[in-house]
Amino acid sequence: MEESFGRYLKQLREEKGLTINQLAAAAGISGSQISRIENGLRGIPKPSTLRKISEATKVPYELLMDQAGYLQEAELASVEVVPEWATSKDKRDFRKMLEDDGELMFDGIPLNKEDRQRIKDVLTGLFWEAKQMNKRNKPIHRPHSEE
Structure with missing residues (x-):
């Protein structure tokens, strides 16, 4: 490159x-x-x-x-579909993460609309990947039965 x-x-x-x-x-x-x-x-x-x-x-x-090559890397990492396993709480958490639409900057320079969308796309992929990993690593809590 x-x-x-x-x-x-x-x-x-x-x-x-x-x-x-x-x-x-x-x-x-x-x-x-x-x-x-x-x-x-x-x-x-x-x-x-x-x-x-x-x-x-x-x-x-x-x-x-x-x-x-910066933009191709971002496009490869983007995910646009909500995974099937996502719960309503997961979807709410995701919307909350993306709602903060403040001024995004890179190296002190405000990003334009297209760059902000690319960053959101990358964050989307990372968010769902982290959620899925968290679900796999969570111990299953079962109520103790009294015998």
């Missing part, structure tokens, strides 16, 4: 008619960092770095996040 993102970034930079140093200056990051990304010598940049590159190149942040 690092090499393919590096190739993508180099192609994007060249399409915009920018040198490495021009992109680095516009994004507020070092030219050597841009060079290492393009040559696959550095891992996938953090979302905050992608945000800077997005602003410098005028390319949508979501597109860079997708190219870097």
Whole structure:
């Protein structure tokens, strides 16, 4: 993924008619960092770095996040269906978890509607997985019979 993102970034930079140093200056990051990304010598940049590159190149942040692989990972983890074993209490707990629709931020940057939905999708999958694990690990309490 690092090499393919590096190739993508180099192609994007060249399409915009920018040198490495021009992109680095516009994004507020070092030219050597841009060079290492393009040559696959550095891992996938953090979302905050992608945000800077997005602003410098005028390319949508979501597109860079997708190219870097962040959004595919979130989509793979999403689950949209309520499991058959979920009780009404489980469903209530789930709705309560998702009701808190406050300002979601990542690295100090407010998330847009699509990113918030992706995060909710990931949380949905994690919530149901944790609930199921909890049900499997719970001891069965049976009333003591008097003999």
